[in-house]
Amino acid sequence: MHVIGGTASTSLAERISRELGNAPFAIPFTKRFPDGEMYVRVGGRFEGEDVVVVQSTRADQDLIELLLLEDAVREAGARRVFVVVPYLGYARQDRRFFPGEPVSARTFCRHIELDADAVVTVDLHSRQTLAHFSKPAFEASGIPAIARLLRERPIDLLVSPDQGGIDRVRRMAQILDKPWFALQKKRLDSEHVELSLPAALPGPIDGKQVVIVDDVISTGGTIVEAAKLLTKRNVASISAACTHGLFLKDGFERIKAVVDEVFSTDTLGNPAEKASVAPDIAQILLRETAS
C-alpha cells in the first residue's frame, strides 16, 4: 500500500503511513500555472497497488488538488484508490436550509468519490452525510485520539457545549469513566451563541477540572461562551478539546484567554494539535484493504 499526502494533510498522511507498517509515503509535486490553475504530479508507478490519498478539504483549492491526485494515481496504475478526507469541508451545509441553496455536503461527496474505491473521513458534522457516498464510506472518530491524550491528565468532568454533542461526550465519558453533562445552546448568528446550564447536573461543578468536548472549533465563540459560563460556577480548571480545530480569525487566542489548555486532533494543522487520528484511520484502511 502507498500513501500520498496532499498539501493540506502532509503530516497526518505520514503518520498514517507509519501506522500502516511504514507503507511507502510520498508528497506529490505541486505548482500553479500562470493562470492560477493547479498542477500536480505523483512520482513512480503504482501498478496493481492500493494507494491511499490523504487530503482534508478545508479550502476550495484542497478539493481541486484532491480530485487531481485521485486521477493521477489512477493514471499511474493504482489498482484501488482509498481516499482519506480527515476534515470534509462544506459538511455543515448538509441540507437545504432555504430555497435555492445547494446541499453542499452531498455534492462534495459525489465529486470526491468519482475516482475512489472507498472514502474514509473523520467526525462528520452529521452522520447522514455518509449516505451521500455511493461507494463504501467510513467515518473514523476523533474521540479515541482525544481520550488517549486526556487519560494522562487530571479530569473530573466532561461537558458538551450543546445537546447535539451528547453522543460524543457520552462516548468520551465512557472511555474515561467520568461524569458528563451537556449545555443548552442557542445560536444567535454564525459567530455568536447563548449558552445555559441544563436543569440537572451530575453533581456539584465548583472546584472541578472540566474539559469541554466539541467536534469542531470554528470561530471559537461556542467554547469562549462555555468557558465563561463554567468560570462563573467556580470550576478549578477548563480545557477545550475538539476533533477539527479550524480556529478562524483570532479564535485560538480568544479561547486561550479563557481556558487553561486547548487540544485538537491532527485533521487540520493548528497550534492545538496534540492528538493524532492516524491510528484510527489506519485501522479502517487495514480492515478494508484486507478484503
Ligand code: R5P
Ligand atoms: C456545532 O454544531 C458544532 O458542534 C460546534 O459547536 C460549532 O461548529 C463551533 O463553532 P464556533 O467555534 O464558531 O462557535
